[in-house]
Amino acid sequence: MDFRYLGNSGLKVSEISYGNWLTHGSQVENEQAKACVKAALEAGITTFDTADTYANTKAESVLGEALEGVRRESVEILTKVYWPTGPGGPNDTGLSRKHIHESINASLKRLKTDYVDVYQAHRYDTETPLEETMEAFADVVRQGKALYIGTSEWTAEQLQEGHRLARELRIPLVSNQPQYSMLWRVIEAEVVPASEELGIGQVVFSPIAQGVLTGKYLPGQQPPEGSRATDEKGGANMITRYLNDDVLTRVQQLKPIAEEAGLSLAQLAITWVLQNPNVSSAIIGASRPEQVTENVKAAGVKLEEGQLKQIDEALGSVIERDPAKTAQNSPQTRPGR
Incomplete structure (x- = not known):
């Protein structure tokens, strides 16, 4: 495993991190989830990402149990606040002073720790x-x-306004967590340049585009049974935008590029996001330990300029680059349950 600084801070994170969105506490049984965390630790991953809203707080609890007995100083735990938790009352969401303070206290109890590395x-x-x-x-x-x-x-x-206030308050705002993949590049035009100027590093999620970049979804065919596209607990609606024949056909064209690089399609996708120097870490999820073991092989791989150009040519017009999508994908009003 290779490590990178988180933005311009002195904190190092594993360049591949383990996240439990859509898995722990919902899709994956607790013992299997713990096995995935164990596999992540054995593979050299030290950075673990979760959020209070995942499985309505259950994901944090599972991660806390899975990390019990691990030397606290040897891992970096990231969690989040904003989306509804609990019964979804008027103050169970957002970034008010009330919700932030109540949420951090509850997250620490569930994670069985005195502090998180990044909130x-x-x-x-x-x-x-x-x-x-x-x-x-x-x-x-x-x-x-x-x-x-x-x-x-x-x-x-x-980010610019938040960073300005953080500097005034003398606290370290060092990271941003956006969606980023070969197919979804909306951060490149505005978010990345601003982050580079501010000293903020990206901890990116969905580097394999909800599984589409594994190549397992084939044009003209129904999604495989048991895949995220068939999950009724939330996975299916996240992947729908990619499940069209144009996208799936172009993804299949990545296979010879991956083979030339000695990588699986999933490894190629993770490696690709790590080529961006503003990316501090790429988050992977897993429902089985062997997925973790395979995906960490993307760490430390350098793609050549010719390979990057081939990827762009293969995907062509299905790449989403519109920077306005970042704002469009965020709620305009506070969400409730």
Whole structure:
């Protein structure tokens, strides 16, 4: 495993991290989830990402149990706040001072730890003054409950304003967690340049585009049984936009490129996002330990310029690059259950 600095901070994270969105506490039985975490640790992964909203708090609990007995200082735990938790009452969501303080305390109990390494704003809250949000995050840091602050799916302008307030409050805002893959490149035009200027690193999710970039979904055929596209617990609706013959046909054209590089399609996809120097870590998920073992082989691989050009040519017009998609994919009002 190779390690990278998280933004311009002194914190190093494993360049492949393990996340439990859509798996722990919902799709995957607890013992299997713990086996996946064990496989991640054995593969050299030290960075673990979760959120209070995943499986409505259950994912944090499973991760906390899975990491019991592991030396706390040897791992980096990232969690998030914003989306609804609990019964979804009027203050069970957003980035108000009330919700942030109540959420960090509950997350720490579930994760069985005194602090998280990075506490992330899971989206931008349009209904709470940013000053209130950042002051609450500053309190969390000064109380020793989080070492660093991060965001998720913030626009370039939101990152700039958040970073300005963080500097005034003298707290380290060092990361952003966006969706990023060969197919979804919306951060490249605005978010990445702003982040490079601010010293913010990307911890990217869905590097294999919800499984589409594994090549297992074939044009003209029904999704394989047991795949994310057939999951009624939430996975299916996340992958729908990619399940058209144009996208799936172009993904199949990546196979010779992966073979030339000595990689599986999934490994190629993870390796691809790691070629971006602003990416500090790529999050992988898993429902089986062997998936972790295979995907970590993407660490430390360098793709040649010719291979990157071949990937662009193979995917062509199905690549989404519109920077406006970042804002469009975030709620314009606070969500409720």
